[in-house]
Amino acid sequence: MSSDRPWFQQYPEGIPREIDVDEFPSVVSVLENAIDNYRARPAFSNLGKTLTYAEIDELSRQFAAYLLGELKLKKGDRVAIMLPNCLQYPIATFGVLRAGLTVVNTNPMYTARELRHQLVDSGASVVLVLDNFGDTVQEVVRDTPVKQVITTGLGDMLGFPKGNIVNFVLKYVKKMVPEYNIPGAVRFRATLEAGRRHELPTVEIAPSDIAFLQYTGGTTGVAKGAMLTHRNLVANMQQSAAWVGTNVRYGEEVIITALPLYHIFALTANGLVFMKFGGLNHLITNPRDMPGFVKELKSVPFTAITGVNTLFNGLLNTPGFDEIDFSRLHLTLGGGMAVQRSVAERWKKVTGVTLVEAYGLTETSPAACINPMDLKDYNGAIGLPIPSTDACIKDEDGNVLPVGEVGELCIKGPQVMKGYWNRPEETANVLDPEGWLHTGDMARMDEQGYFYIVDRKKDMILVSGFNVYPNEVEDVIASMPEVLEVAAVGVPDEHSGEVVKVVIVKKDPGLTEDQVKAHARENLTGYKHPRIVEFRSELPKTNVGKILRRELRDESPR
Structure with a gap:
C-alpha cells in the first residue's frame, strides 16, 4: 500500500483497516453460511411471495443439479442469466455458482446486436431468459454457442393461483410478452423438477475461479467481460459489510433492491452483503413504475435502500413518498453515478437519513470508496478507500x-x-x-x-448509472447510409444525470431526426438512445482529423 494513507484517521470507530479475505473461500460458502445461520428467515421476496434461506438452498441445489446432471456442463462453463429482479434470479445465480460454473449477467433490455455479441464473446452454453425477452433470444441464438435455452414467466415462482394470474395479465392484458418460438427450450420449473432426480456432487471451488463475467462497455464500443473471481466478490462483500455493518441487526435487515441484480452494484451491495447479514432482499421488478414502487414501499418495513441518483430523485418527486414510515430506515447508499447535492439534501429532509455516496466500478466488484455511515450531511466526496483498499x-x-x-x-x-x-x-x-x-x-x-x-478522462456518458460509450453510439448511427459523420456526447439532464446527444453531418440532405432515433431504437438499449439530435455542416476536429468531442460537450448548456 502507499505510504501516506490519511483516510485511516477518518475511519469511524469499529471499522478495521484490513478485512479477512480468507474467511470464506467462495461466494457459495457465504451462501451456505447464511443458510446454516438463518434457515427459517426470509431471504428474497417479490410480488407478494417470499422465499426463506432454506428454500433458496433447496431450489438453487435443484438448478445446480440440473446443469451438471442433465446438461453435463463442466466446471468453468458459462451460463447467461437474462432476468430482471424476480425470484428466479437468486435461485439461478446461486445454482450456477454452486455447480462451479460462471454467471454471465445479461441485461434483459439488450437489443439483438448487443445480446449476440455477449453470448458469442462469453461462449455461454446456456441462457435463461424471461418470456418478455424471448423474441430477442430467438433472433440470435442460432449465431451463438448456446446449446440450451431456458425460459420462464414472471409469475412462475409465485405459486398457484397468483403466478398464473400474473403470467396471464402480462401476456394477454398488458401485452408485454411477445410471441416467440425457440425449438428445444425448456421451462425453468421443469429444470428444477429434473434437478430433483440428480444428486448434486461436491464441487471444489477455488478462490481464483471466475464467479461472474460482468460485461462493461469498452472505449472501442465493444462490451468486454470483467473476470470477477470468487475471491474478488468475497473480498468486496467483506469490505462493504465491515463498512456498513456497525449498526446492522443480523437476521433483521430488510433492504429494498430496486437496482437490477444483474448490475454489479446491487449484486454485491444487496445480494451478497445483506445475505451475510441474514437480511431480506425485497426485489422491485419495475422501479420505473414510480407510483407502484411508492405504493409497495408503504407496505414494507424496510431498513436499507440502495440506488442511483435518478432513482432517489424519482422517488422524491412521486406523490405519497413523503407519507412513508421511515422509522426503521438507517442506511441509504447511492452509487453508480454522482449523487447530486440537491437530491441528497432533500432525501435527508424527507427521510431523516443521510444519503451516503459510494464509488466503484465493475472492475472493482464494485466498491472502492464509501463515505462514512455516520456522515451528518452530503459532502460532495465519493468517500474514503474502504478496508484493504489503496487509492x-x-x-x-x-x-x-x-x-x-x-x-x-x-x-x-x-x-x-x-x-x-x-x-x-x-x-x-x-x-x-x-x-x-x-x-x-x-x-x-x-x-x-x-x-x-x-x-x-474517458468520454464515457453516464445515464442513470449506466455507462454509455460514445464510440458504440457513433458506430450505430454511422452505419446509416444517410450519415457522413457523427459524434456522440453526454449533456446534463436533471432526471438521468446525462443524456446522449448526437451531432451529425448529413450525407443525404433529406435525413430527419425521427429516422436517426428510429435507427437507434432498433440497435441500442433504451438508455443509449440519443435524446438530442443536432445537424451541422461540419464537426470540430484536431489537425489529424480526430473529432473533438470535448468541444461539442463544452458548447452544450450546463
Whole structure:
C-alpha cells in the first residue's frame, strides 16, 4: 500500500483497516453460511411471495443439479442469466455458482446486436431468459454457442393461483410478452423438477475461479467481460459489510433492491452483503413504475435502500413518498453515478437519513470508496478507500501526485478484477504491473483522505448509472447510409444525470431526426438512445482529423 494513507484517521470507530479475505473461500460458502445461520428467515421476496434461506438452498441445489446432471456442463462453463429482479434470479445465480460454473449477467433490455455479441464473446452454453425477452433470444441464438435455452414467466415462482394470474395479465392484458418460438427450450420449473432426480456432487471451488463475467462497455464500443473471481466478490462483500455493518441487526435487515441484480452494484451491495447479514432482499421488478414502487414501499418495513441518483430523485418527486414510515430506515447508499447535492439534501429532509455516496466500478466488484455511515450531511466526496483498499492519484507518466492535485484515480485491492475475458491488451491498458487499476476518472484527494471526482478522462456518458460509450453510439448511427459523420456526447439532464446527444453531418440532405432515433431504437438499449439530435455542416476536429468531442460537450448548456 502507499505510504501516506490519511483516510485511516477518518475511519469511524469499529471499522478495521484490513478485512479477512480468507474467511470464506467462495461466494457459495457465504451462501451456505447464511443458510446454516438463518434457515427459517426470509431471504428474497417479490410480488407478494417470499422465499426463506432454506428454500433458496433447496431450489438453487435443484438448478445446480440440473446443469451438471442433465446438461453435463463442466466446471468453468458459462451460463447467461437474462432476468430482471424476480425470484428466479437468486435461485439461478446461486445454482450456477454452486455447480462451479460462471454467471454471465445479461441485461434483459439488450437489443439483438448487443445480446449476440455477449453470448458469442462469453461462449455461454446456456441462457435463461424471461418470456418478455424471448423474441430477442430467438433472433440470435442460432449465431451463438448456446446449446440450451431456458425460459420462464414472471409469475412462475409465485405459486398457484397468483403466478398464473400474473403470467396471464402480462401476456394477454398488458401485452408485454411477445410471441416467440425457440425449438428445444425448456421451462425453468421443469429444470428444477429434473434437478430433483440428480444428486448434486461436491464441487471444489477455488478462490481464483471466475464467479461472474460482468460485461462493461469498452472505449472501442465493444462490451468486454470483467473476470470477477470468487475471491474478488468475497473480498468486496467483506469490505462493504465491515463498512456498513456497525449498526446492522443480523437476521433483521430488510433492504429494498430496486437496482437490477444483474448490475454489479446491487449484486454485491444487496445480494451478497445483506445475505451475510441474514437480511431480506425485497426485489422491485419495475422501479420505473414510480407510483407502484411508492405504493409497495408503504407496505414494507424496510431498513436499507440502495440506488442511483435518478432513482432517489424519482422517488422524491412521486406523490405519497413523503407519507412513508421511515422509522426503521438507517442506511441509504447511492452509487453508480454522482449523487447530486440537491437530491441528497432533500432525501435527508424527507427521510431523516443521510444519503451516503459510494464509488466503484465493475472492475472493482464494485466498491472502492464509501463515505462514512455516520456522515451528518452530503459532502460532495465519493468517500474514503474502504478496508484493504489503496487509492492514489497519478499523472500521465504514472507518478503519484500530491494532495489536492488532479489526476487519474487508481485503485488497488483484493476486489480488483482478474482482467478482461480474452482481452489481454485491454487488461494491460487498465491494470499496471504493480496491480493498480487505472479507473479513467479524473479526481483529487484532500488532506483528510477524501476523494472527489473532478471529470472523466474517458468520454464515457453516464445515464442513470449506466455507462454509455460514445464510440458504440457513433458506430450505430454511422452505419446509416444517410450519415457522413457523427459524434456522440453526454449533456446534463436533471432526471438521468446525462443524456446522449448526437451531432451529425448529413450525407443525404433529406435525413430527419425521427429516422436517426428510429435507427437507434432498433440497435441500442433504451438508455443509449440519443435524446438530442443536432445537424451541422461540419464537426470540430484536431489537425489529424480526430473529432473533438470535448468541444461539442463544452458548447452544450450546463
